[in-house]
Amino acid sequence: MTFPTIIVRGLMRRPVRTGLTLFGISIGIAAVVALVGVSRGFETSWNVGMRTRHIDIVVSTLGSGITPKPFDASVRDRVAAVPGVTDTCALFVDFTSVEDSPMLIVSAREWGGFSWNHLKIVSGRMPNDATEPAVVLGRTAAETLKKKVGDPIQIDIRELKVVGIVDGGALVENGSVMLSLDLMQEITGNEGRINIIDVRVKPGSSEEEIQRVCEAINRVVPEAKAMSAGEHIASSEAYRFVQAMSWSTSLLAVIMGVLGVMNTMLMTVFERKQEICILLAIGWRRRRIMLMILGESALLGLLGGMVGVLIGVLGVKAIHGLPGIRGLLDPDLSPRLFVTSVTISIGVGVLSGLYPAWRSSRLTPSLALQG
Amino acid sequence: MKNRLSTAFACACVASFSLADDTAMSASQLAARLNALQQDGNSHVRLKMEIHAAARESLQLQIKQRRTSSGTDIVYQILWPKERAGESVLLRKSPGDAARGTLFVPPNTLRAIEPAQLKEPLFGSDLCYADVIDNFFAWDQQAIVGSEVVDRTTCQILESRPGRGERSPYAVVRSWIDTRRLVPLRIEKYSSAGKLMRRIETTRVVSDDGRHLPANLTVTSPQRASSTEIDGSRLRRGVAYTDRDFTPEGLKELATPRAGAD
Numbered sequence: 001m002t003f004p005t006i007i008v009r010g011l012m013r014r015p016v017r018t019g020l021t022l023f024g025i026s027i028g029i030a031a032v033v034a035l036v037g038v039s040r041g042f043e044t045s046w047n048v049g050m051r052t053r054h055i056d057i058v059v060s061t062l063g064s065g066i067t068p069k070p071f072d073a074s075v076r077d078r079v080a081a082v083p084g085v086t087d088t089c090a091l092f093v094d095f096t097s098v099e100d101s102p103m104l105i106v107s108a109r110e111w112g113g114f115s116w117n118h119l120k121i122v123s124g125r126m127p128n129d130a131t132e133p134a135v136v137l138g139r140t141a142a143e144t145l146k147k148k149v150g151d152p153i154q155i156d157i158r159e160l161k162v163v164g165i166v167d168g169g170a171l172v173e174n175g176s177v178m179l180s181l182d183l184m185q186e187i188t189g190n191e192g193r194i195n196i197i198d199v200r201v202k203p204g205s206s207e208e209e210i211q212r213v214c215e216a217i218n219r220v221v222p223e224a225k226a227m228s229a230g231e232h233i234a235s236s237e238a239y240r241f242v243q244a245m246s247w248s249t250s251l252l253a254v255i256m257g258v259l260g261v262m263n264t265m266l267m268t269v270f271e272r273k274q275e276i277c278i279l280l281a282i283g284w285r286r287r288r289i290m291l292m293i294l295g296e297s298a299l300l301g302l303l304g305g306m307v308g309v310l311i312g313v314l315g316v317k318a319i320h321g322l323p324g325i326r327g328l329l330d331p332d333l334s335p336r337l338f339v340t341s342v343t344i345s346i347g348v349g350v351l352s353g354l355y356p357a358w359r360s361s362r363l364t365p366s367l368a369l370q371g
Numbered sequence: 372m373k374n375r376l377s378t379a380f381a382c383a384c385v386a387s388f389s390l391a392d393d394t395a396m397s398a399s400q401l402a403a404r405l406n407a408l409q410q411d412g413n414s415h416v417r418l419k420m421e422i423h424a425a426a427r428e429s430l431q432l433q434i435k436q437r438r439t440s441s442g443t444d445i446v447y448q449i450l451w452p453k454e455r456a457g458e459s460v461l462l463r464k465s466p467g468d469a470a471r472g473t474l475f476v477p478p479n480t481l482r483a484i485e486p487a488q489l490k491e492p493l494f495g496s497d498l499c500y501a502d503v504i505d506n507f508f509a510w511d512q513q514a515i516v517g518s519e520v521v522d523r524t525t526c527q528i529l530e531s532r533p534g535r536g537e538r539s540p541y542a543v544v545r546s547w548i549d550t551r552r553l554v555p556l557r558i559e560k561y562s563s564a565g566k567l568m569r570r571i572e573t574t575r576v577v578s579d580d581g582r583h584l585p586a587n588l589t590v591t592s593p594q595r596a597s598s599t600e601i602d603g604s605r606l607r608r609g610v611a612y613t614d615r616d617f618t619p620e621g622l623k624e625l626a627t628p629r630a631g632a633d
Contacts, residue, residue, distance in 0.1 A: 189610070
């Protein structure tokens with residue numbers, strides 16, 4: 001019988017207990033996959049949105065809130081004058097509930113600005129001008145709001161008309177209500193105010209060059225902060241909070257998994273005391289006994305990790321299909337996350353096996369005689 | 372007591388400076404600080420109200436409020452659904468006087484709200500007019516009657532009773548105050564018979580410029596077996612109002628106030 005076979009047989013002795021332990025650790029790993037995948041997915045989707053719109057730098061006051069605080073629209077002119085900046089587009093972005101819907105992004109864009117250019121019309125048309133009382137809806141927003149072209153939609157106190165449904169190429173864009181900046185400023189009483197400036201720099205600029213432009217913008221615009229598009233969402237306190245919550249919740253679930261595996265392995269050591277002592281009596285070294293226990297716990301971790309990834313993926317898919325959530329999540333279920341999760345799971349298995357393995361190494365051959 | 376919105380958002384408005392020595396605060400000091408937070412001048416709130424009764428009803432509302440030490444003026448207006456858009460309530464209260472108000476239902480119905488009518492529900496929700504305009508933190512009798520953990524936060528239970536000069540449908544209001552953030556996480560209002568009339572739970576607290584505000588609230592009325600969820604989506608302080616905005620004539624106009632300094 002080979003050493004790996006002994007490890008596998010060790011786990012198969014108590015299949016129900018092994019199965020339950022494996023299920024426990026897999027739930028922890030499923031939490032890692034689901035929570036971290038969803039939060040990373042939001043970041044990925046945000047960045048895809050930035051790339052789709054060819055945005056290099058975002059100037060805003062994004063801090064602890066979900067949306068940035070408004071500032072004077074004249075800031076845009078100062079940003080546009082910074083060397084290296086080739087184009088700018090002013091926006092007023094709000095996160096609010098519209099009619100009967102949950103919270104949605106209402107994204108008001110400077111009429112004629114480049115942030116309109118990438119939108120592909122799925123049905124209807126774009127607004128005719130900056131003052132037409134009209135909006136276009138991202139595909140997901142249209143589904144969420146149950147609106148089609150020609151329907152009325154109320155934004156604050158104004159009833160507007162849905163004139164088009166668009167594909168913005170990214171989750172965030174497709175989940176947004178889009179209208180002209182002038183209209184939104186008038187509706188919300190924010191004339192002359194914006195809260196985001198999208199900035200483009202010379203095509204082909206390196207990350208270092210983009211950073212230099214950010215620094216130059218920050219020197220002339222102290223009331224807002226310029227960040228490269230990739231850094232923007234990651235610097236949001238709200239996003240960092242969500243990320244921290246995801247990892248901390250996952251950590252708790254993983255700790256429960258550790259305790260479950262440790263309990264199982266300790267029980268194994270106690271129940272197989274006689275067997276371990278006999279193995280020592282026939283010449284097994286203590287290190288080999290420890291390796292056997294660690295091998296069993298690592299195998300539990302590996303299997304638990306694989307099952308956990310499967311449960312996590314299925315769970316996310318199931319949540320993704322729920323009414324009210326459909327289309328709002330774009331989880332990042334990448335191989336990198338799976339590998340990370342399984343590695344964590346194996347680490348959990350090894351960690352959980354350390355104490356039982358140490359206990360097993362303290363046994364002596366003579367204990368076998370005590371029954 | 373202050374309605375949730377008021378408490379949450381107004382409180383949010385008022386918001387929080389953190390208290391280093393919160394444990395040492397007396398009931399009157401705690402109430403005074405919460406009351407001071409309410410006097411935050413002009414603000415504008417946008418929120419969604421979902422009423423769960425025999426049928427479910429969603430409303431989009433705006434609140435215009437002007438709160439100073441010399442009085443409080445509040446306007447609640449329905450923005451959506453279209454059939455109810457424009458329904459508005461104006462409530463006013465000066466220190467020492469009973470609250471009064473006006474209800475406007477488009478196109479032309481104006482009705483006075485007398486002090487005896489302050490128990491009536493606001494737009495059919497679980498809040499009544501008194502919940503919106505009363506400020507129980509300003510009442511004379513304040514006592515800390517214990518502490519309890521609410522949502523993993525240790526809260527001081529502040530018991531407020533109206534003084535002789537105060538008129539309120541409630542005889543006792545208990546509020547569970549997170550003294551670190553100066554946010555009520557739960558409010559219970561009792562009748563003179565000791566019956567629980569209203570419970571308001573804070574379900575989400577947000578931070579805005581270092582101030583903490585209850586953003587989402589759930590209001591339940593044991594007597595009605597219904598509940599109302601309030602989700603705040605926008606709060607602006609320092610907006611510009613005119614006196615006309617807080618008159619019965621002003622109620623007839625549905626307009627968003629202009630931005631002031633945020």
